[in-house]
Amino acid sequence: MVYKKEVNLKNMVIVISPHPDDETLGAGGTLLKHKDNGDYIFWINITNMKEEYGYTKEKVKQRNKEIEKVIRAYNFADFFDLAYKPTSLTEADIPTMIERISKVLEKVKPNILYIPFYADAHSDHRIVFKSLQPFFKSFRYPYIKKILMMEIISETDNQFIESFRPNVFIDITDYIDKKLEIMKIYQSEIDKHPFPRSLENIKNFAFYRGSQCGCEYAESFMLLKEVL
Numbered sequence: 391m392v393y394k395k396e397v398n399l400k401n402m403v404i405v406i407s408p409h410p411d412d413e414t415l416g417a418g419g420t421l422l423k424h425k426d427n428g429d430y431i432f433w434i435n436i437t438n439m440k441e442e443y444g445y446t447k448e449k450v451k452q453r454n455k456e457i458e459k460v461i462r463a464y465n466f467a468d469f470f471d472l473a474y475k476p477t478s479l480t481e482a483d484i485p486t487m488i489e490r491i492s493k494v495l496e497k498v499k500p501n502i503l504y505i506p507f508y509a510d511a512h513s514d515h516r517i518v519f520k521s522l523q524p525f526f527k528s529f530r531y532p533y534i535k536k537i538l539m540m541e542i543i544s545e546t547d548n549q550f551i552e553s554f555r556p557n558v559f560i561d562i563t564d565y566i567d568k569k570l571e572i573m574k575i576y577q578s579e580i581d582k583h584p585f586p587r588s589l590e591n592i593k594n595f596a597f598y599r600g601s602q603c604g605c606e607y608a609e610s611f612m613l614l615k616e617v618l
Contacts, residue, residue, distance in 0.1 A: 401429040404500040405540075406491070406522065408436050408514045409476060410457055411576045415587070416540025417504045418569035419562025419596070420609050421464055430467040432498055434491060436518050437476040456575050463572045470494045479517040487521040495525060501535045507612065508539065511548035526615055535618075538611040543595055544586035556610030559603035566596055566607040 403424050407413040413421070413433055421431050439445040439453045461469050472490055474483060505522050506515040519539075525531050538558060540546070546554045562569065570589050573580060583590050596607040603610075 400427055401502050402432070402498055402500040403429050403502045403504070404432045404434060404495070404498060405504040406434045406436065406506070406518065408479075408506055408512065408518045410435055410438065410453065410460070411573070411579045411587075412506065412515075412540070412542050412545075413504075414460065414569060414572050414576070415544075415592070416506070416542040416546075417609060417611075418572055419565035419607070420504070420560045420611075422565040422568055423560065423562060425465060431464060432468050432470070432494075432500065433461070433464070433466050434470045434472065434494055436472050436474055436487070437479065437514060438471055438473040439476065440473060443475045443478075452578075456577070459575045460572060463568075463575070468498070477512075477514060479514045481517065481520070483517065484521045487518070488524055491521065491525070495531060495534070499533045501533055503534060503537045504540050504611070505537060505614075506540060506542065507546045507554055509548055509552040509554075510542065510545040511551075512545050515542070515545055528617065534615075536616045537614040539614055541599075541610050541612075543592060547586075554610075554612060556599070556602075556612060558611040558613050559599060559605075559608045560611070561600070561603070561605040561607070562596060562609050563600065563606040566593060569596075 405413045405417050424431050439450045441450055506519050508519040541554055580587050582588055599608040599610045600606045
């Protein structure tokens with residue numbers, strides 16, 4: 391696929407999710423807003439279900455169908471599935487992960503990245519963050535101008551290591567309903583309250599973040615880097 395820069399193009403945006411659903415939990419409304427603003431949005435997913443990992447054929451088929459629906463819902467310009475084994479990432483995976491992500495970045499040349507928080511509770515998230523550190527170097531990836539760490543409900547609330555301290559808020563009032571509709575696609579990842587990834591909790595959390603920045607619903611991020 392060839393990506394031509396058009397007059398109305400503002401940003402080339404990549405969201406990097408350790409697992410399918412992290413992209414929506416952490417930046418779903420923001421991605422929809424980018425799309426409405428005329429930006430190109432891309433998705434790199436790090437882990438996925440495969441039969442050789444011990445998942446049933448039916449489970450794998452269901453997850454891939456969910457991903458296809460999510461891609462269409464956001465209208466991503468492209469999707470890159472690295473398909474590592476879920477809940478099994480280790481330091482040993484970092485070199486190949488760096489190489490594979492680098493190939494995508496060199497192809498797309500994004501100026502904005504949305505990535506997981508470095509102290510998330512899930513070890514997969516922390517390994518993914520470590521694999522992304524080489525891309526923070528401006529002399530190697532000069533086109534990357536902004537990097538934001540996402541707040542992923544049920545993973546970023548790890549107070550025992552380090553608290554997430556948001557310093558960027560994005561108004562997603564016009565996109566909260568669409569975000570929730572997309573989240574419903576991941577049937578096995580949501581449940582009723584008090585499960586943290588309930589639709590009620592996701593909406594209420596966005597409502598709380600909105601109250602901190604003067605809007606109805608918001609997503610929050612930690613700015614890691616910005617080149618103006």
